[in-house]
Amino acid sequence: MAIIKLSATERRRASVFITCLLLAIAAWIMVKLSNTYNYNVKAVLTYRNAPQRRAFHALQSDTVSITQKATGWQIISSKLKRDNRTLRIDLKRLEYDSHVVLSSQLPTINANRAADNKIIAFSPDTLYFDFMHRSVRRVPVQLVKSIQYQQQFGQSGNIVLKPAYITITGPTNRINKITAWRTDSLVMTDVSEKISARINLVSSTEGNVAIYPKVVEVKVPVEEFTEKTVLLPVKLVGNLDFYNVKIFPQRVKVTFTTSLSSFADVDVPLFEAQADLHLWRAYNYTSLPVKVTRLPAFCKVVSIEPRNVDFIIKK
Incomplete structure (x- = not known):
């Protein structure tokens, strides 16, 4: 491939031309961005002064398109910041009417906005509402x-x-x-x-x-917790045929956590441990697991010893 060789004079002229071209483009961009344009953005509506005697339901989306007049620089800044995208609409008119005209509130809305960020129009401009009890x-x-x-x-x-x-x-x-x-x-x-x-x-x-x-x-309420151990009698449940059943051992050792302030008050009468004979009848269990079915609020069982009890059925 042929390589174009430029003399020192030609290189200087090319460099000057490219520099001038870039400066011209930059100047054109600056002029365009300094001009004023109308542009549209979406804004979410929030409401104030809602009617106290009438319940209402908006018949359109809570998002409207707003038209603003701004320079190109301001449009770019607004798109980057994504600010002022929420509008507070006064609903006092709904006390006696069924619609709100947004353009009628422009002076109030624009009073709270920067001078270079004024709204000039809405789409839709009228909000309609349905009313109920x-x-x-x-x-x-x-x-x-x-x-x-x-x-x-x-x-x-x-x-x-x-x-x-x-x-x-x-x-x-x-x-x-x-x-x-x-x-x-x-x-x-x-x-x-x-x-x-x-x-x-x-x-x-x-x-x-x-x-x-x-x-x-x-x-x-938050407290430090500690462990406590009690011996609980095991209550047999699920003995639907009223067999004469003996369980061994008849008591199990239950270790649980309790708050320091409740340590002295938490004792055996507040707990209940059970073994279910239905597990033997339905699934041929040879020993029955023990479950703590009642315990004080905010106490947690740490261990049960033994976890299972043996039993003898006298027919």
């Missing part, structure tokens, strides 16, 4: 949690939520399906002392459903 209901708060404790520490009592119930208002056919309202996730690690926190409730995803209050207090 509005109801009020109290539902329990459901705590969402992920708590990891230090070794030998754990939850030692019931979790307390204040308030334990919240009030929800909205369309009757919608809120009648709600049985509980979840909190944001309470995530904690390496816990060794009681937890006291304020946590937000999950926000309603529907503009016509409101909750009160929106924050609850959470208290989780």
Whole structure:
């Protein structure tokens, strides 16, 4: 392949030409980016001043297209930052009407936006709503949690939520399906002392459903745990034919964990251990496994000795 050899003068001229070309392109780009354009972006609607006497349901998507006037530089900056993509719409008009005209709220909406980021139009410009009976209901708060404790520490009592119930208002056919309202996730690690926190409730995803209050207090009792051992009598169950059955041994040693404050109070009457004779009748078991079927809250069984008991049936 032929190689074009340029003289020093020709190389200088080529270099000057390429430099001028690049400068011209850069100047053209600068001019284009400095010009003003109309451009469209999607925005998600949120609502304020919802009507108190009427439950409503939007008849269109909660996303609209907004038209803005900006320079090329501002358009690029907006696309990179993806900011101002949420619009708060005033629904006070719905107290007496069934639609809201977005353009009528432009002065208020633009008052909270930067001067170089004003909205000039919406698509669609009118939002339509359906109305139904509005109801009020109290539902329990459901705590969402992920708590990891230090070794030998754990939850030692019931979790307390204040308030334990919240009030929800909205369309009757919608809120009648709600049985509980979840909190944001309470995530904690390496816990060794009681937890006291304020946590937000999950926000309603529907503009016509409101909750009160929106924050609850959470208290989780946490204590150090230790092991304790008791001898429990084994209760025989599943003896449907009322055989005369003897089990050996009649007591088993159960080791469990309990909080230090409950150590003295947790004793034999709070537990129950069982062996099921049905396992012999149905599956020919020659020994019966022992299960602890009742124990105090927040106690955990560590071991049962022996795990199985022998039995003799006298017919």
